[in-house]
Amino acid sequence: MAGEGPILTLRSLTKSFGAHSAVDHVDLEIREGEMFTIVGPSGSGKTTLLRMLAGMETPTAGDIILRGARINDIPANKRPTCMVFQSLALFPHKSVGDNIEFALKIRGVPRAERKRRAVDLMRMLRLPDHYYGRAPNRISGGERQRVALARALAFDPEILFFDEPLSALDYKLRKTLEKELKDIHRETRKTFVYITHSLEEAMVMSDRIGVMRDGKLVQIGTPHEIYTAPNSKFVSEFIGDVNVVPVSVLGSGRLKAPHVPHEMAAPPAMNGVGESGFLVVRPEFLRFLDSPGDADNHVVGRLYNEYALGSRIQYQVRVGELVFVLEKLRHEAFTGGLDQEVVIGWNAADSIVVPDR
Numbered sequence: 001m002a003g004e005g006p007i008l009t010l011r012s013l014t015k016s017f018g019a020h021s022a023v024d025h026v027d028l029e030i031r032e033g034e035m036f037t038i039v040g041p042s043g044s045g046k047t048t049l050l051r052m053l054a055g056m057e058t059p060t061a062g063d064i065i066l067r068g069a070r071i072n073d074i075p076a077n078k079r080p081t082c083m084v085f086q087s088l089a090l091f092p093h094k095s096v097g098d099n100i101e102f103a104l105k106i107r108g109v110p111r112a113e114r115k116r117r118a119v120d121l122m123r124m125l126r127l128p129d130h131y132y133g134r135a136p137n138r139i140s141g142g143e144r145q146r147v148a149l150a151r152a153l154a155f156d157p158e159i160l161f162f163d164e165p166l167s168a169l170d171y172k173l174r175k176t177l178e179k180e181l182k183d184i185h186r187e188t189r190k191t192f193v194y195i196t197h198s199l200e201e202a203m204v205m206s207d208r209i210g211v212m213r214d215g216k217l218v219q220i221g222t223p224h225e226i227y228t229a230p231n232s233k234f235v236s237e238f239i240g241d242v243n244v245v246p247v248s249v250l251g252s253g254r255l256k257a258p259h260v261p262h263e264m265a266a267p268p269a270m271n272g273v274g275e276s277g278f279l280v281v282r283p284e285f286l287r288f289l290d291s292p293g294d295a296d297n298h299v300v301g302r303l304y305n306e307y308a309l310g311s312r313i314q315y316q317v318r319v320g321e322l323v324f325v326l327e328k329l330r331h332e333a334f335t336g337g338l339d340q341e342v343v344i345g346w347n348a349a350d351s352i353v354v355p356d357r
Contacts, residue, residue: 007032007191008053008159013062015048022048024215025062030159035185035192037202040212041238046195047163049212053193054083054161066158082157086164088148090136096122096147097132103155121150124187126180142173149181153188162194166201178204199239203227211235228282229269233356236280241314243286243324245279247353255279255353259320264297265348277353283314283327285350288334288342295345299324303340317344 006029015023023045030036038046051057053064055076064071071079082103090099100118101109109117119129125146136144145165152160166174182205185192196202202209203223210220211234219231230236237244247255247264255264257279264279292298301319313333315326324344328334336342 005032006030007067008193009063009065010053011063011065013049013052013064014060015045015052015057016060021060021215023052023059026215026217028210028217028220030191030193031207032191033189034207035182035194035205036208036210037194037196037206038210038212038217039196039199039202039238041197044212045215046212050083050161050163050193050195053159054081055079056083080158081161082152082155082159083161083163084148084152084165086167088144088165090144090148090151092136095133095135096127096139099136099147100150100154102151117154118150121153124153124184125150141169142177145169145177146180149184153184153190157190159191159193162192164196167196167198174201181205203239211238229352230280230354232354233278233280236278236354241283241325241327243279243281243283245281245322246276247279248276249273249353257322259322260299267348267351267353270353273353273355277355279351279353281346281351283325285346286324286326286344287328287346288326289345290343292343292345296348297351298343298345300341300343303334303336303338303342305338306334317342 008030010026010028013023013026014021026049038049040046048057052059055074059072091102094102097115097118100121101114104114104117119132122129122131127143127146127150131139131143136147148165166177169177178201194205206223208220208222209226210217211226212218213234219226219235226235227239230239233244236242245257247257249266250256250263253266255266257264287295289295289298299319301317301324304316304318304323306316307314311330312327313330315328315334317324317326326344
C-alpha cells in the first residue's frame with residue numbers, strides 16, 4: 001500500500017535542448033511506496049524526465065525535492081536511488097552473483113554477507129541458487145531482467161527507476177514479468193517510478209499513471225481514472241481502443257454527431273467542453289440492441305468485421321464514415337453475420353465528452 005506523503009516532488013521541472021523543451025514545467029508529487037508509471041508516445045519527454053530524476057541529466061530549470069531536500073545538483077551515484085535500464089547494463093565478465101553484489105562490494109560489505117544478501121534476492125526473484133556462479137550470457141533474457149532487478153534491490157535504494165525494462169521481451173514473458181514486478185513491489189514496499197510506451201503495461205502494474213505529451217504531464221490519475229475519465233481526446237485515444245466521435249453540444253443535454261440523423265443524450269460529465277468536443281465511449285459499453293429504445297443512445301450501421309481476442313470478440317460497425325468498435329465476451333457473441341444491418345447503443349452515463357487538447 002502506497003504511503004500518504006510524497007517522497008519525491010517536482011516543481012516546474014524543465015529540460016531544454018536549445019529552443020526545444022523536452023520536459024516543460026512539470027509539477028508532480030510521487031507518494032512513498034507507490035508504483036508511479038509515466039506513459040507517453042515516443043518523443044513525449046518521459047525518458048528525459050526519468051534521467052533527471054535519476055541524476056543522469058541536469059534540469060534547465062525547476063526543482064527535484066527528495067524528502068524535503070533539493071537534489072538537482074547531486075550526482076546519480078550519490079543519490080539513494082537506482083535505475084534499471086532497458087539494456088540491463090549487466091557486467092558480462094562477472095557472474096550473476098558478482099553482478100548482484102556489485103553495489104554491496106563498493107560499500108565494503110563483507111563477502112559472506114554479500115553472498116547471503118545476493119542469494120536471498122535471487123530466491124525472491126525466482127532465480128535458482130546455482131545461477132550464482134553462472135555468466136549472464138548463459139541465462140535467458142527474462143532471467144537477466146531478474147538479475148538486473150536483484151542488483152538494483154541489493155543497493156537498497158529509496159526509489160527504483162525503470163526505463164522500459166520489458167520492451168525488448170516477447171509478449172508472454174513480458175506479461176509474466178509485469179505480474180512479478182507488481183508482486184515484488186508489494187513485497188519490498190519500495191517506491192517504483194516506471195516509464196513505458198505501453199498503457200496496457202501501466203494499467204496492470206501501477207498505483208497511479210502520468211500521461212505525457214510534448215514534454216508536459218497532461219493527466220495524472222489511477223488506472224481506473226485514466227481509463228474511465230480521460231481529460232482529452234489525446235488521452236482517450238492513447239489508452240487503447242475507444243470510440244471517439246466529434247460532436248456539437250446543443251444544450252439541454254443533447255449532442256449532434258455527423259452521420260447520425262438524430263440528436264443524442266449527453267453524458268452527465270462534460271469536462272468543461274464548450275460548443276464542440278468529442279464523445280468518448282469504451283468498446284465494452286456498446287451493445288447490440290433489439291430495439292433503439294433499449295439504450296439512451298443508438299446508431300444504425302452495418303457490421304463490417306469481427307476479431308477474436310481470446311476470451312473476447314471485437315466487432316466493427318460502420319455508420320456512414322464513422323466506425324464504432326464493440327467488445328463482447330465470447331459467450332455473449334453476436335450471432336448475426338457480416339454486412340448485416342445492426343442497431344448498437346450505449347447509455348449516456350457510460351460515455352464522456354472531452355475537449356480536443
